[in-house]
Amino acid sequence: MWKGSHLRPVIHDLRKGDHPIPQRLVGLLVIISLFGIGHHIDHIIRGNHVGWPLTSEINAFTFSLLSYPFITLGLYLGWRDRAGIPYWTGLFFVSSLLIGYVHFGPSAIEPPADIITVYENALVGWFAFAWVVGFTIVLVTGLVYSSLLLIRQSKGAAITSSRGE
Numbered sequence: 001m002w003k004g005s006h007l008r009p010v011i012h013d014l015r016k017g018d019h020p021i022p023q024r025l026v027g028l029l030v031i032i033s034l035f036g037i038g039h040h041i042d043h044i045i046r047g048n049h050v051g052w053p054l055t056s057e058i059n060a061f062t063f064s065l066l067s068y069p070f071i072t073l074g075l076y077l078g079w080r081d082r083a084g085i086p087y088w089t090g091l092f093f094v095s096s097l098l099i100g101y102v103h104f105g106p107s108a109i110e111p112p113a114d115i116i117t118v119y120e121n122a123l124v125g126w127f128a129f130a131w132v133v134g135f136t137i138v139l140v141t142g143l144v145y146s147s148l149l150l151i152r153q154s155k156g157a158a159i160t161s162s163r164g165e
Contacts, residue, residue: 020079021078025146025149028138035134036068039132042115042128042132043061084153085150085153088146089149093143096143099135100136103115
């Protein structure tokens with residue numbers, strides 16, 4: 001019988017702090033996902049730089065949609081102790097590079113003007129741009145946090161191996 005019995009150990013582990021995916025990292029993933037969904041909705045509202053599955057064009061929009069299955073896969077594998085901090089560090093690194101290159105790089109495909117000037121109301125355009133900046137900040141925060149966890153994890157492994165444990 002289901003009755004949530006499979007989730008109880010996961011919730012219990014999260015409360016104790018013994019779960020393979022740190023609770024703060026899960027919180028960052030939720031915030032990142034909300035920012036990502038909001039940014040994709042903004043693309044659809046603006047109607048520019050939208051790609052497959054809404055148009056026939058394969059572009060950065062299409063590739064950025066892959067972040068959701070990668071987050072889901074990472075959570076699934078992480079809760080089974082098969083994907084750890086290196087997975088999240090890699091995902092945050094690639095995602096930060098993608099959003100940085102696409103929106104802020106010297107040869108940006110979708111520069112800030114493509115976000116701000118599309119809206120009739122400049123305030124809405126600036127809000128959409130601030131959303132992208134916030135999204136980028138949260139992604140980089142995830143990268144820094146997971147990198148620090150990775151360094152701490154590797155130092156812990158080095159100490160354990162030097163003790164002969």
